Structure formats: C-alpha cells, structure tokens
Amino acid sequence: GEDVEQSLFLSVREGDSSVINCTYTDSSSTYLYWYKQEPGAGLQLLTYIFSNMDMKQDQRLTVLLNKKDKHLSLRIADTQTGDSAIYFCAESNQAGTALIFGKGTTLSVSS
C-alpha cells in the first residue's frame, strides 16, 4: 500500500534555511503535497507540486521532486519563528479518493 516517510524533527536558527525531506511509494500520485499544522490547529495546505514537475517555487518555499528516487523536499528560506510547526508530506491513495500523510516533521526555530 501507500507509505510516506519523513524525519520527525528539525531544529534551525532564525534566518537559516530549513529543508524537510519525504519519501513516498505510490508513483501514480498526480500531485504531492505539503501541509502545515500550527499548535492546537488543524492542517492547512501549504503548497503542492504536479508530478511531472521537478521544482516549484512560491515566495520563501521551494519544492523539489525527484520521481526516480520518489523523494520530495520542502525548503523554507529565511526561516522565521512563525514557521515553527509540524509539516506533513502527503500523496493520494491508489484509488485517488483520499490523501495519505506522513508522520510529520516538527520544525523548531530558535531566535
């Protein structure tokens, strides 16, 4: 079945770049997604990338996709304390009817 793997923790200093990595199993997923969860809240879609793209940039966010290795990464430039949150990688299930999420990476930003 589908599986999405992420490292659990990342700690950076304010102003540095953060890179969160993810590996996935289902190569048929049309899109791959990054969601953000702030403390005490539900998840919100942060960005997504179409599976035939290698890179997508959106302001401070850069998503890189390596389809051959089934590896997805999210780079946050000039990381701020407000970026402290849990970041989830997600892909669609084989039926295309639901999203399968990774375990989430907790990003801690210190000033």
Added chain:
Amino acid sequence: NAGVTQTPKFRVLKTGQSMTLLCAQDMNHEYMYWYRQDPGMGLRLIHYSVGEGTTAKGEVPDGYNVSRLKKQNFLLGLESAAPSQTSVYFCASSYSLFTGELFFGEGSRLTVL
C-alpha cells in the same frame, strides 16, 4: 464562513461507552474524511466519503463506524470505546481530490479511560 466544524472539541469516555463525533461543512464539498492523529504516528485515515450516502474504509477503520446521510455532515461513531482510541480526531472536506486541498476542522480530543 465557518468552514469545517467539529463537535465536541473535547470528550472523556470510560471504556465501553459509545459516542458520536459530528463534522459539518458549509462549502458544499463532496469529499469528507475522518483522520486520527497520534504522537509519532502522524495522521491516519479512518473512513472517508466521496458523496452523500457513500462511505469507505481507510487505513484504520476497526472500532469505528461512519454515516453520511446529508452532504454537509459526516458522523464518526465509536460503539464501544477502548483506551487505544484515545486520540485527536480531525475531520476534513474537499471539493475535488484532484487538487488535493483538504480543509480541516480544529480537531476533537478524545480520552478513553
């Protein structure tokens, strides 16, 4: 604009008790989902629905039942609660899974003693 509303936000149950979590969305979305979030386990899909009157099992459906009698509501039931069902439950809805944008509620924290 309420979006996705979950009721209740907190609940404590004793083992063996039953309860229902209610999810309501006002965006006319076809797809609705129930996930549970546990430390170190991320989000796991319990059940989902692709339209009114339809439901399907996700990754961890055992011990839960769901109903989607009205398009805007998706109910998650626990018939006989167990301590292993202590978790934070999230409901989400989506207009189209093609875009992958799920709208989440704020979560319901359930403790089973």
